[in-house]
Amino acid sequence: MKIVLSLVVAGVTLFGADGYSVYKKQCMQCHVEMIGKQDALKNLKTLKAPPMVEVSNRLKENIIIKEADDDAMKRRVVTAFIKDYIENPDFDYSMCHLGALDRFGVMPSLKGKLTDEERQAVAEWVYDRYSGVTFK
Numbered sequence: 001m002k003i004v005l006s007l008v009v010a011g012v013t014l015f016g017a018d019g020y021s022v023y024k025k026q027c028m029q030c031h032v033e034m035i036g037k038q039d040a041l042k043n044l045k046t047l048k049a050p051p052m053v054e055v056s057n058r059l060k061e062n063i064i065i066k067e068a069d070d071d072a073m074k075r076r077v078v079t080a081f082i083k084d085y086i087e088n089p090d091f092d093y094s095m096c097h098l099g100a101l102d103r104f105g106v107m108p109s110l111k112g113k114l115t116d117e118e119r120q121a122v123a124e125w126v127y128d129r130y131s132g133v134t135f136k
Contacts, residue, residue, distance in 0.1 A: 017118040019125020023052070026114060027122065030107070031055065033129075049107060050100045056130035062095040075127055082123035087111040 023033070030049035040051055050058075063081060065074045085093065089107045096104075114122070 017115070017121035019121040019123075020129075022114065022118045022122040023125060026110060026118075027052070044103070047104075049104050050096060052126060053130050054100070055096070056126050058095045058097070060127075060130075075124075078127050079120070079123035082126055083116075083119045086114060086119050086122070 023031075031052045032047065033052050035043070035051040035053065040047065040054075049055075059078050059081060060074070063074065063078050065077060067073060087109055088111070089109055091101065091106050094101060094106060
């Protein structure tokens with residue numbers, strides 16, 4: 001039984017959703033991956049949503065963990081928020097600056113368009129991809 005369970009876990013790990021692939025398939029149409037603040041201002045009229053680096057920065061800035069040094073806990077909380085927000089976006093639940101909400105509005109729900117595994121993978125990718133990256 002332990003061997004079967006180990007094989008199942010290994011299979012999910014090896015063949016699980018890739019966050020970057022999910023981003024390219026579902027998010028990239030609106031959220032550019034990497035863009036500097038100057039480029040964003042120059043291209044503001046063509047942007048459909050805030051750049052992904054800015055989304056990640058807002059989440060990390062606004063989600064506060066009491067145990068400030070617990071990076072693993074912060075990662076779990078931020079990725080859980082992203083995973084939920086993908087299906088349940090809401091103005092009151094948003095962490096974007098008011099200017100971004102005014103400019104872009106609230107993102108449409110992707111409910112039913114991503115599996116739980118895909119939402120987890122892209123949430124982890126967003127968190128990890130932009131660790132330590134600032135919007136300059």
